[in-house]
Every structure is written in structure tokens, then in C-alpha cells.
Amino acid sequence: MLVGFPLLSLVIWLPIIFGLIVLAIGSDRNPLLARWLSLVGSIIGFIVALPLYMRFDPTLSTMQFVEKYVWFERLNVHYHVGIDGISMPLILLNCFITPLIVIAGWEVIRERISQYLGAFLIMSGIVNGVFASLDAVLFYTFWEASLIPMFIIIGVWGGPNRVYAAIKFFLYTLLGSLLMLIALIYLYHVSGGSFSILDYHQLPLAMTPQILIFVAFLLAFAVKVPMWPVHTWLPDAHVEAPTGGSVVLAAILLKLGGYGFLRFSLPIAPDASLYLADLMILLSLVAVVYIGLVALMQQDMKKLIAYSSVSHMGFVTLGFFLLNDLGIEGAMVQMISHGFISGAMFLCVGVLYDRLHSRQIADYGGVINKMPIFAAFFMLFAMANSGLPGTSGFVGEFMVIMGTIQVNFWYAFFAAMTLILGASYTLWMYKRVIFGAVANANVEALEDISKREFMLLAILALAVLWLGVYPLPLTEIMQATIGNLLEHMTISKL
Amino acid sequence: MDFLPPDFTPAYPEIFLLVMVCVVMLVDLIVGEKRRYFAFFLAQFALIGCAVLTFTTFSSNSNHTFSGMFVDDALSDILKLMVYATVAVVLIYSRIYIGVRGMFKGEFFSLALFATLGMMVMISASHFMTLYLGLELLSLSLYAMVALQRDSTAATEAAMKFFVLGALASGFLLYGMSMVYGATGTLHTTKLAEIIQSGSIDHAVLIIGLVFIVAGIAFKLYAAPFHMWAPDVYQGAPTAVTLFVGSAPNLAGFAFVMRLLVDGLGELVTDWQGMLVILAVASMVIGNLVAIVQTNIKRMLAYSTISHMGFVLLGFIAAGENGYSSSLFYVVAYVLMTLGAFGIIMMLSREGFESENISDLKGLNQRNPWLALIMMFLMLSMAGIPPMIGFYAKLAVLQAVLGVGYIWLAVVAVMLSLIGAFYYLRIIKFMYFDAPETDMPILSGLDIKVLISINGLAVIMLGIFPQTLMGLSLYAIQQ
Numbered sequence: 001m002l003v004g005f006p007l008l009s010l011v012i013w014l015p016i017i018f019g020l021i022v023l024a025i026g027s028d029r030n031p032l033l034a035r036w037l038s039l040v041g042s043i044i045g046f047i048v049a050l051p052l053y054m055r056f057d058p059t060l061s062t063m064q065f066v067e068k069y070v071w072f073e074r075l076n077v078h079y080h081v082g083i084d085g086i087s088m089p090l091i092l093l094n095c096f097i098t099p100l101i102v103i104a105g106w107e108v109i110r111e112r113i114s115q116y117l118g119a120f121l122i123m124s125g126i127v128n129g130v131f132a133s134l135d136a137v138l139f140y141t142f143w144e145a146s147l148i149p150m151f152i153i154i155g156v157w158g159g160p161n162r163v164y165a166a167i168k169f170f171l172y173t174l175l176g177s178l179l180m181l182i183a184l185i186y187l188y189h190v191s192g193g194s195f196s197i198l199d200y201h202q203l204p205l206a207m208t209p210q211i212l213i214f215v216a217f218l219l220a221f222a223v224k225v226p227m228w229p230v231h232t233w234l235p236d237a238h239v240e241a242p243t244g245g246s247v248v249l250a251a252i253l254l255k256l257g258g259y260g261f262l263r264f265s266l267p268i269a270p271d272a273s274l275y276l277a278d279l280m281i282l283l284s285l286v287a288v289v290y291i292g293l294v295a296l297m298q299q300d301m302k303k304l305i306a307y308s309s310v311s312h313m314g315f316v317t318l319g320f321f322l323l324n325d326l327g328i329e330g331a332m333v334q335m336i337s338h339g340f341i342s343g344a345m346f347l348c349v350g351v352l353y354d355r356l357h358s359r360q361i362a363d364y365g366g367v368i369n370k371m372p373i374f375a376a377f378f379m380l381f382a383m384a385n386s387g388l389p390g391t392s393g394f395v396g397e398f399m400v401i402m403g404t405i406q407v408n409f410w411y412a413f414f415a416a417m418t419l420i421l422g423a424s425y426t427l428w429m430y431k432r433v434i435f436g437a438v439a440n441a442n443v444e445a446l447e448d449i450s451k452r453e454f455m456l457l458a459i460l461a462l463a464v465l466w467l468g469v470y471p472l473p474l475t476e477i478m479q480a481t482i483g484n485l486l487e488h489m490t491i492s493k494l
Numbered sequence: 495m496d497f498l499p500p501d502f503t504p505a506y507p508e509i510f511l512l513v514m515v516c517v518v519m520l521v522d523l524i525v526g527e528k529r530r531y532f533a534f535f536l537a538q539f540a541l542i543g544c545a546v547l548t549f550t551t552f553s554s555n556s557n558h559t560f561s562g563m564f565v566d567d568a569l570s571d572i573l574k575l576m577v578y579a580t581v582a583v584v585l586i587y588s589r590i591y592i593g594v595r596g597m598f599k600g601e602f603f604s605l606a607l608f609a610t611l612g613m614m615v616m617i618s619a620s621h622f623m624t625l626y627l628g629l630e631l632l633s634l635s636l637y638a639m640v641a642l643q644r645d646s647t648a649a650t651e652a653a654m655k656f657f658v659l660g661a662l663a664s665g666f667l668l669y670g671m672s673m674v675y676g677a678t679g680t681l682h683t684t685k686l687a688e689i690i691q692s693g694s695i696d697h698a699v700l701i702i703g704l705v706f707i708v709a710g711i712a713f714k715l716y717a718a719p720f721h722m723w724a725p726d727v728y729q730g731a732p733t734a735v736t737l738f739v740g741s742a743p744n745l746a747g748f749a750f751v752m753r754l755l756v757d758g759l760g761e762l763v764t765d766w767q768g769m770l771v772i773l774a775v776a777s778m779v780i781g782n783l784v785a786i787v788q789t790n791i792k793r794m795l796a797y798s799t800i801s802h803m804g805f806v807l808l809g810f811i812a813a814g815e816n817g818y819s820s821s822l823f824y825v826v827a828y829v830l831m832t833l834g835a836f837g838i839i840m841m842l843s844r845e846g847f848e849s850e851n852i853s854d855l856k857g858l859n860q861r862n863p864w865l866a867l868i869m870m871f872l873m874l875s876m877a878g879i880p881p882m883i884g885f886y887a888k889l890a891v892l893q894a895v896l897g898v899g900y901i902w903l904a905v906v907a908v909m910l911s912l913i914g915a916f917y918y919l920r921i922i923k924f925m926y927f928d929a930p931e932t933d934m935p936i937l938s939g940l941d942i943k944v945l946i947s948i949n950g951l952a953v954i955m956l957g958i959f960p961q962t963l964m965g966l967s968l969y970a971i972q973q
Contacts, residue, residue: 072961074968075893115863137889141880148874151919155927156859163927167919174879174915178908185893186901 007051008065008081011091012129015045015098019121022114031113035106038117042099045124049095052088058477061085061484063134063198071138076193080135085481086262086332087131089474090255093339094131096463097251098124101244103456104347108243108354109157116157119149120244127252131259136184136195140177143256147173150245150253158240165233165240172233176223180264183216187268201267204493207275214272217265218280224257227317228287231310238306239359243350246302250309250342258316258335262328262485266320270489273321280321281407285414287314292421296428301349301359304429305342308385311418312338318415319400322407323489328482329475330399336474337384337392337467344381344460348374351453352433356442361432365439370446375434377449377457382430384464386423392467501559504566507547507574508614514540515607522600530598537585537603541578541610548574554973562682563621568973570618572966573749577617580742580829581610586945587837588734590938594844595732597642605642606738609635613746619753622671622681626664629714632746633660636739640731652730659723663713670706673699674759683758690761704762707754708769715747717807718776721800728796729850733843736792737836740799741829748825751810756818763813770807775906777804782914791852794917795835798876801914802828805891808907812894815971820890822967823960827875827887830956834872834949838865841938841946855921857930865936866925868950875953877918878911883957890964 018041025034056064063082071079083091101120109116126149129142147170155166187200190209194200205213223230234254238246266273273280288311295307312334319331351374352367353359368375384391387398397418404412438444449457467474502509514536522533548571556567585606592598612632619625637660641653675681677699678689689695712720728736755766781801788794806828809821842849842858849855859866875882888911895904956963 072959072964074961074964075890112859115859141885144880144885148879151922152926155923163923166927167916167923170919171912171916175912178912179905181889182892182896182901182904182908185889185896185904188893189897 006067007048008083008132009067011045011049011052011095012081012125012132014048014125015041015121015128016125018042018045019118019123019125022121023118025114031110034114034117035102038102038121039099041121042095042102042124045121046095046099049092049128052083053092053477056083056085056088056477058085059480061480066134068134071135075137075188075195077137077195078135079138080196081129081132081138082134083132085478086485087259089332089336089477090131090259091128093255093336094124094127094252097248097339097343100343100347100456100459101247103452104247104350105242105244106452108350112156116153116242116244119153120248123149123153123248127256130256134197136188136197136200138195139197140181140184144174144177146253146256150249153245153248154237154241157242157245160240161236162240165236168233169237172223172230176220176230179216180220183213186213197263200264201488203268205269207271207494210269210272210493211275214265214269214276217260217269221257221260221265222283222317224260225254225313225317226257226310227283227314228291228310231287231291234310235303235306238309238346239300239302243346243353246346246350247343250305250346251339254309254313255335255339258313258320258331261317261320262332266323267485267488269493271492271494273489274323277321277323281318281411284314284318284321285411287311288318288418289414289421292418292425295425296421298425298429299361301352301361301429301433302346303359304361304425305345305349305385308345308422308425309338309342311422312342312385315397315400315415315418318411319396319403322400322403323486324403324406325479325482325486326399326406327403328486329478330396330401330403332396332478332482333392333399333467333471333474334396337396337464340460340463340467341381341384341391341393344377344457344464345385347453347456347460348378348381351449351457355446361429363440364433364443366434366436366443367446368434369438370443371448373454374449374457377461378430378434380461381457381464382426384468386426387419390465390468392464392471394468395471500561501557503551504557504559504618505564506551507544508611508618510547511540511544511607511611511614514543515604515611518607519600519604522604530600533600533603534585534589534598537607538582540607541582544614545575545578548578556973558620560624562684563624564618565620566618569752569970570749572970573617573745574614576826576829577610577613577742577745580745580833581606581738583833583837583945583949584734584738584741586941587737587833587840590942591734591840591843592732595643597732597734602639602642602734605635605639609639609738610742613742616746616753617749620683620757622674622683622754622758625750625753626668626671628746629667629750630664632743633664636735636743639735639738640727642735643732646730646732648730649732652727655723655730656727659713663710663720666706666713667710670703670708670710673703673706677703683753686758687760690759700762701765704759704765705769707759708766708773711751711754712773714750715744715803715806716777716796716800717773717803718780718800721777721780724800725793725796728799729790729793733792733836733840733848737833737840740795740832740836744803744825744829744832748806748822752818755810756813767811767813770811771903774804774807774811775903777801777807778907778910782910785914785917788917789852790850791839791855791921792836792850794852795832798914798917799828799832801910802876804910805888805907808895808903809891811900811903812891812898814894814898815968816897817894819964819968819971820887820894822970823890823964824887826963826967827883827956830949830953831872831875831884834868834946834953835876837942837946837949838869838872841865841936841942844934844937852921852924853931855924856928858925860930861933862936864947868946869925870922871950871953873918873921875957877915879915881954881957883953883960883963886957886960886964
């Protein structure tokens with residue numbers, strides 16, 4: 001391939017262009033064309049992202065595949081993209097999930113299909129843009145733009161309370177990001193007129209501004225992750241969103257927050273990060289333990305998985321603020337693995353919901369008698385969600401707990417409680433839904449999964465197992481970058 | 495002493511427009527009922543002619559004429575070109591709406607052109623009297639336009655309120671100007687600056703005059719707490735007139751502040767900054783909070799305008815090239831969004847049916863997905879969500895405000911725009927999430943459809959490529 005080929009731009013813009021074409025098909029008269037076109041588009045989107053992995057040099061800690069052009073001179077803003085070991089796996093995850101979303105919505109979505117699929121494709125490109133941006137304005141543009149398709153997806157194809165959930169989702173996220181915008185503009189002035197994120201990394205800052213900047217970023221990313229106590233939008237959004245929306249939300253959009261911590265908070269305000277690390281760990285542990293308990297009490301399957309997401313993402317923020325390489329690498333593995341597992345869990349609930357139109361645990365029971373293949377898949381993902389060794393869920397959690405032990409035994413003690421809590425809420429739900437005698441006539445009428453659903457779940461099952469058994473390719477990619485980040489953080493900016 | 499005629503060249507566009515207005519009035523008297531579109535085309539021709547004249551006389555240095563009372567500089571030329579474009583778009587958008595309401599008459603067009611002339615005079619004024627003349631010409635034409643639909647009580651009431659409060663504001667302004675004159679002995683904007691700088695004048699009188707002038711400005715710019723008239727006028731006036739009132743005059747309003755405060759009283763910047771801070775914060779608070787509870791979309795957009803004007807004032811508070819040019823950029827972005835929003839509202843109205851309530855937008859996505867998409871772009875732009883132009887306008891203003899160290903002001907501004915986002919989202923909610931209440935087809939001309947599409951795409955394309963407009967704003971201020 002040509003040197004200097006704008007590969008990264010292709011990865012960002014190709015799904016967006018496909019999305020616009022699908023949107024342009026417009027009406028519901030030709031749903032098959034819209035479906036096939038989006039499938040082809042999303043698969044091409046994944047294929048063009050593969051060279052990012054193959055031609056990535058894991059020994060370098062600098063940005064790769066960099067492209068930089070002037071965007072608008074007046075404020076010295078550049079179209080500046082590039083990836084390192086942190087963003088590359090996330091981009092791949094996103095490109096991997098998108099075709100699955102298209103397949104998941106294949107027969108289920110019947111109204112305004114082209115708008116639905118178009119929105120997902122456009123969002124996929126936008127999210128790639130967030131992960132690849134090295135210019136603050138470009139980053140912010142993509143960051144906020146990602147709200148628009150999700151807002152529409154929840155609001156148009158969502159459940160009965162969708163309007164409330166969609167607006168809550170939008171405003172909550174906007175609340176966080178606006179303060180981040182102020183912080184970014186502040187940095188622009190302090191750095192003497194630069195919007196380059198890499199320049200911000202080198203910028204010396206006094207303690208007070210660092211703490212204020214940290215807090216501004218924290219609000220933006222904490223809402224997105226979401227951390228306790230700003231997590232309340234997530235269960236609402238998950239419950240109301242259509243299956244595809246829930247999958248993207250859990251698998252991809254939550255990762256934006258985690259990514260933000262690594263790209264902004266830690267390197268831009270290292271001293272404040274150190275200073276506030278204990279507070280952050282505390283918030284994360286509350287999320288892990290308390291939200292785990294909340295999940296135990298849920299009657300609605302989607303809500304349960306949503307709370308389990310918050311709890312698992314608590315592990316991610318916990319890992320980041322341990323500020324050692326085991327912690328951060330573990331958190332990164334946890335993010336990728338959570339992308340697979342939560343996506344798969346929501347798809348499983350979607351499979352049940354498409355048949356019975358209920359998400360209440362009480363409406364099910366004895367599903368295994370009617371859907372044995374489905375039950376097997378669901379079992380695997382439930383085990384992965386509770387962190388069974390051999391699945392991807394174990395690797396990240398284990399690494400983070402190991403990292404925590406290095407810092408403080410009691411932190412590790414509470415963090416390890418997730419293994420009990422996670423197993424309790426996931427397996428208890430599994431037991432109530434799947435095992436036992438056939439609960440009612442509706443369950444009696446269930447049919448096992450179709451080929452389409454089988455394929456979806458099989459792909460995810462492979463990913464979960466592969467990452468659980470052999471996570472080395474993933475950790476290898478990010479080692480240099482994370483090592484560099486930690487080294488950067490040891491140098492005080494004061 | 496010999497009489498030397500003044501140099502008319504810088505004022506060619508104004509003179510041409512005045513002649514054309516008279517032609518429009520006369521022609522409309524002669525042609526019959528069936529040939530009313532003559533006036534429409536003549537008005538468009540007049541605007542194009544003005545644009546050509548302004549374009550050909552464009553120069554980057556400023557030419558003063560009429561004993562220094564009138565100036566033709568880069569800022570005025572750029573603003574005037576924008577005014578022509580805006581007015582032309584307003585007339586096209588209004589064409590069908592006023593047609594079915596019996597307002598498609600010469601009066602509408604001649605009043606619109608007179609108002610345009612007033613704006614042009616304001617934009618080119620370099621003397622307080624010229625400024626005042628332009629302002630009154632604009633205001634009187636607008637009062638009449640609001641009352642044009644004579645059998646509508648709402649319109650008449652709106653016109654009365656508009657007139658009484660507008661006259662009051664003009665009174666404030668004149669009183670303030672007289673005090674400035676008393677203190678300095680001149681009303682030339684350029685000379686004023688020199689005299690104030692010399693320091694030999696009574697500061698107290700000057701400051702009192704300044705207070706009155708700022709109050710007058712606040713009236714004209716819909717800044718709270720002088721905003722009371724705006725919602726009533728927006729709601730009461732026929733939508734075509736609301737569109738006119740809400741769009742082009744804001745460009746003139748920008749020039750008004752530039753000429754009065756920046757050119758004329760620029761030495762008192764620290765004094766008027768403090769006043770503008772209060773006005774800006776009050777506007778953003780009242781505009782955004784009150785807009786939430788509105789059910790009438792025109793009224794809601796009036797409050798939204800008030801909050802946008804708060805943002806424009808923020809740019810003036812930041813002062814300097816950076817601040818003024820970001821204000822100008824914001825005004826242009828705002829005009830673009832308003833044009834589109836009211837354009838769509840007018841498209842949804844029919845003969846005997848006014849699209850006025852937010853709920854009239856219900857299910858627009860099912861009735862016409864393209865129109866809904868454009869309206870969504872416009873609303874997201876007003877809410878300041880990238881990649882729409884509204885975001886970059888807010889970005890420009892915020893960076894200017896932060897650049898001079900007003901961190902709290904920037905935080906207040908973004909928090910209030912968060913509140914603002916709610917009512918824009920509500921409109922998207924009605925269009926996308928709700929089922930339509932009517933399946934009436936949306937009728938409109940091809941020209942309107944094309945223009946509104948361009949308008950909607952401009953909101954996103956100028957957002958993705960904001961350099962041209964930002965550069966132009968900076969250029970206009972720098973000269």
C-alpha cells in the first residue's frame with residue numbers, strides 16, 4: 001500500500017459516507033437494499049480498519065498513521081488524527097461491532113429501516129473519529145456529534161418511555177462535555193493558541209488550574225463511563241433503547257469516557273490525577289460494590305445488565321487510577337472485553353425480547369427446554385460476565401485486582417468482591433430465566449435461535465474465548481504506549 | 495463661499511435603493527391585481543443592483559463623505575452584502591405565505607426595502623445623527639410591516655407594543671446622545687474618541703449619557719431586561735414579518751453597537767463592559783429559562799433570540815479584534831439559523847392555517863423527512879452542537895471571553911446553553927419521536943424548497959468549513 005495513504009481518514013469517513021448513502025435511500029420501499037448496503041458498508045469499514053492493526057508498530061509509543069492538515073486558521077485548528085496503542089484496539093472494537101449491529105437489526109427493525117441503519121453507520125464513523133482525533137476541537141466535534149444519532153435511535157425506535165430516556169441521555173452527556181469545552185479553550189489560551197492535544201500533554205500547569213481542569217474533564221468522562229453517582233442516565237437509556245442501540249451504547253459509547261481519561265485527564269493533569277487518585281478509586285469501588293448490589297435487585301433483564309455495566313466500568317476507572325501498568329493495561333483489556341460481553345448480553349436479551357416482548361425476569365423460566373442452543377450461548381456470556389477464567393471477563397478483572405494489591409490490600413479486597421457479586425446477579429438471573437420448568441404458555445411457544453442469531457452470538461463467543469485464552473496480542477499493542485504514559489506522569493508539571 | 499457638492503460615490507447603493515423603492519411604489523400603483531409579482535421582481539432586482547454597486551465600490555480603506563457623517567469601509571460593505579442576501583431570502587421565503595394572506599402587495603415590498611435602506615444607513619453611519627436616522631427609518635418601516643395585516647388583532651396589538659416601546663427606546667438613545675454631545679461637543683464617532691482621550695471633559699455627564707445609550711441599544715438588541723416587546727412582536731406579527739424582524743436587523747444591530755460603543759465610545763470600554771455583562775447574563779438567563787415553557791414556536795424562538803443576543807454581547811465584552819469578530823460571526827450564524835427556522839414554519843402554514851404551535855411539527859419526519867432533517871440541523875445548530883455552525887460561533891465567542899479571563903462568564907454561558915439545549919431537543923422530539931397529527935401535504939414552490947435546502951446545508955457545511963466566514967468576520971473588523 002502507498003506510503004502516506006490516508007488510511008485513518010478512510011476508517012473514519014467511509015462508514016459516514018455509507019451511512020449517508022443509506023439515509024438517501026430514504027423510504028421503506030426498498031428495505032432489502034438498505035440492509036445489504038449497510039452490511040456491505042460496515043464490513044468494508046471493518047476490513048479497511050484491519051491494516052491499522054497489521055501495520056501498527058507496537059514498539060513505538062508515539063502516534064502512528066498521523067495525518068495533519070489545517071482545518072481553520074482563524075483559531076489554529078487542525079484536522080489532526082493519529083492512533084497509538086490505546087486508541088487502536090478501541091477503533092477495531094468499534095469497527096467489529098458495527099456489522100453485528102446491522103445483522104442484529106436485520107429482521108427486527110421494520111420501520112424506517114434506512115434511517116436506523118444509516119444512523120448506526122454514521123455513528124460508527126464518528127466514534128472512530130473520537131478515538132483518532134489529536135486536535136481538541138476535532139475531538140470535541142466528534143464527541144458531541146456522536147450524541148445526535150444515538151439520541152435519534154433511542155427516541156425513534158425505543159420503548160414506551162423513550163422520550164424521557166433520550167432527552168436525559170443527551171442532556172446528561174452535554175452537561176459534562178460543556179465544562180470540558182471550557183477546559184479545552186482554557187488550555188488553548190494557556191498554550192499560546194494551540195488546540196493540539198499532544199501540546200497539552202507537554203504544557204506545564206500549576207496545581208489549582210490542574211485540579212480545575214481535571215474536574216472539568218472528570219465531569220465529561222465520568223458521565224460517559226458512567227461513574228457513580230452520575231450513572232443514572234444509563235439504565236434508562238439502556239432499557240428504552242432498541243437492542244442495537246443498547247449494544248452500541250454498552251460496547252462502544254461507554255468506552256469513550258474511559259478513553260478520555262487516558263488521553264486527557266492523566267497526561268494533561270498528572271499532578272492533579274495523583275492528588276485525586278484516592279478519591280477516584282473510592283468512587284470506582286462504590287460503583288463496583290454498591291452498583292453490583294443494585295444489580296442484584298433488578299427485575300428487568302436490561303436494567304440488570306445496565307447496572308452490571310456500570311459496575312464493570314467501575315473496574316476500568318479503578319484500574320486507571322492505580323497508576324501502575326498492570327492497572328491501566330487491565331483496565332484497557334476490561335474495556336475491550338466488556339465491549340464483547342455486554343454487547344453479547346444485550347443481544348441475548350434482545351433475542352428473548354423479540355420473541356416475547358418482555359424484559360421482565362418474572363415472565364420467563366425454563367427457556368432451556370425450548371431454546372437449548374440459545375441457553376448454551378447465554379451461559380457462556382453469563383459466565384464471562386461474572387469473570388470466569390478462560391473468558392475475556394476474567395483477564396481484565398484479574399489484572400486490575402493484581403494491580404490493586406500493589407497499591408492497597410483493602411482496595412483489592414473490595415474490588416475482588418465483584419467476583420462474588422458479578423456471579424450472583426448474573427447467574428441468579430440466568431437461573432431464573434433459563435432453568436426450571438417451562439413457566440407459561442408464552443415460553444412454551446418459543447423457538448430456538450435462527451441462523452442469523454446463531455452467527456451473531458457465535459462470532460461474539462469466539463471473541464470472548466479468544467481474548468480469555470490468549471490476550472497477548474492485545475496487551476502487546478498497548479504496552480509501549482501505557483509505559484510511556486506512566487513515565488510521562490512521573491514528571492511533575494508544576 | 496462656494497458650494498461643494500459632497501462625494502456621492504460611497505452612498506451609491508443607498509441612493510439607488512431609494513430610487514428603486516419609489517419605482518416599486520409607483521409601478522405597483524399602475525399594474526393591476528394580476529401583475530403584483532412585478533413588485534416582487536423589482537424588489538429582488540433592487541437588491542441585486544445594490545449588491546453589484548456595493549461590490550464594485552468595495553475597498554479596504556474607509557471613505558468618509560457628507561462632512562464625515564457617512565462612511566464606506568470594509569465592515570459596512572460586508573455587512574450590507576449580507577443584509578441584501580438576507581432580505582432577498584426573506585422575500586422569497588415569504589412569497590407564498592403572504593400571497594395566500596392577501597399581503598402580496600407593493601406596500602410589503604416597499605416597506606421591506608425602506609427598512610433595508612434604514613439598515614444600510616445605520617451600517618454606514620459615522621455620526622450619531624446618521625445612526626439615529628437610519629434606526630428610525632428601519633423602525634418605522636418595521637412597525638408598519640407588523641401592522642400590515644390590518645384585520646388581525648394580534649398583529650395590531652404587537653405593532654402598538656412595538657411602536658410604544660421602540661419610541662421609548664429611541665427617546666433613551668437621543669437623551670443619551672444629547673448628554674454625550676453636551677460633554678464633548680461633537681457627535682462624530684471618530685472625533686469623539688479623540689476628545690474623550692484628551693481627558694478634558696466631564697466624565698460624569700458622559701457616563702450618564704452612556705447609560706442611556708446602552709439602554710437604548712439593549713432595547714434594539716432584545717437584551718434583557720429590555721426584551722419585553724420581542725416575544726409579543728414575534729408571536730403577533732405575520733410569520734413573514736417575524737422572519738424579517740428577526741433576521742436582517744440583527745446585522746444592522748451589530749453595526750449599531752460597533753459604531754456607537756466601539757468606534758464612538760471605545761475609550762469608555764471598561765465602563766460599558768460592566769453594563770454589557772449584566773445585560774448578557776440577564777438575556778441568557780431569561781431567554782433560556784422562559785423559552786422552556788413556551789408552546790408557541792414563534793414565541794419560543796423570540797426567547798431563543800434573546801439568549802443568542804446574550805452571546806453576541808459576550809463577544810463585545812471580550813472586546814478587541816478577537817471579540818468583535820467572533821460577535822460578528824455569531825450574528826451571521828444566528829441570521830442563517832433564524833432564516834431557516836422561520837422559513838420552515840412558513841412552509842408548514844397554509845391558507846387559513848397558521849403553523850404556530852410547537853406541536854404542529856409533530857411527525858414531520860414521516861410527512862417530509864428532508865424538511866425534518868433540515869429543521870433538526872437548525873435546532874442542533876441553535877443548541878450549539880457540532881458540527882453545526884452554531885457550535886463554532888459559540889466556540890469563537892467563548893474563546894474570546896476566556897481569552898480576557900472571564901472564566902465565570904464562560905461557565906455561566908455554557909450552563910445556560912445546556913438549559914437551552916432542552917427546548918431545541920423538544921422540537922426534534924416532536925418531529926422525530928411523535929406521530930403526525932395531520933397528513934396534509936406540504937405545498938410550496940420549487941424556489942423555496944431549493945433555497946431552504948441550501949439554507950440547511952449551509953448551516954452544516956459552514957460548520958464543517960468555518961474558515962471562510964470566520965476569516966471574513968476578522969477581515970471586516972480589522973480594516
